Amino acid sequence: MNILKLTLAAALVALQVPAFAHVGDDHGHAPAYDASQVKQTPFGRQGNPERVTRTVELDMTDDMRFTPDRVTVRRGETVKFVVTNEGKVLHELVLGTREELAKHSEMMRQHPGMAHAEPYMAHVNPGASGEVVWQFNRVGEFDFGCLLPGHFEAGMAGKVVVQ
Numbered sequence: 001m002n003i004l005k006l007t008l009a010a011a012l013v014a015l016q017v018p019a020f021a022h023v024g025d026d027h028g029h030a031p032a033y034d035a036s037q038v039k040q041t042p043f044g045r046q047g048n049p050e051r052v053t054r055t056v057e058l059d060m061t062d063d064m065r066f067t068p069d070r071v072t073v074r075r076g077e078t079v080k081f082v083v084t085n086e087g088k089v090l091h092e093l094v095l096g097t098r099e100e101l102a103k104h105s106e107m108m109r110q111h112p113g114m115a116h117a118e119p120y121m122a123h124v125n126p127g128a129s130g131e132v133v134w135q136f137n138r139v140g141e142f143d144f145g146c147l148l149p150g151h152f153e154a155g156m157a158g159k160v161v162v163q
């Protein structure tokens with residue numbers, strides 16, 4: 001009797017695990033800030049949430065636009081992007097270089113359910129807000145986009161100019 005109960009409990013737990021690990025409408029959360037894990041990229045690096053020097057609000061809409069679609073920052077600034085999804089479908093903010101975004105967008109088209117969570121992206125459900133804290137420590141013109149299938153191609157992209 002007890003063994004049966006235990007088996008049943010174990011089976012239930014096993015059944016629930018995939019539900020928790022599921023990566024559907026929200027493909028996981030970006031890892032929390034850990035200074036030892038921060039990697040330099042061509043477009044900057046993950047920012048320390050305790051050292052944010054500026055907050056930039058971005059809106060995402062179902063007409064495949066970011067507002068604003070151009071942001072200017074000074075080199076060294078740690079920017080907190082607060083991205084709000086005003087639409088009815090999932091959108092995401094992904095920072096990168098134009099080349100990387102195009103490559104990533106192509107990959108998303110081939111593997112639409114692909115799970116990914118990186119410090120330079122936020123997946124935002126309709127009506128919700130997400131955050132990306134990023135330090136722009138390199139001068140240049142970088143890009144951001146929504147890489148859900150078809151969105152980037154439809155023009156859901158913008159620029160960050162670092163001076």
Ligand SMILES: [Cu+2]
Nearest residue numbers: 091092146151
């Ligand atoms: Cu989108």
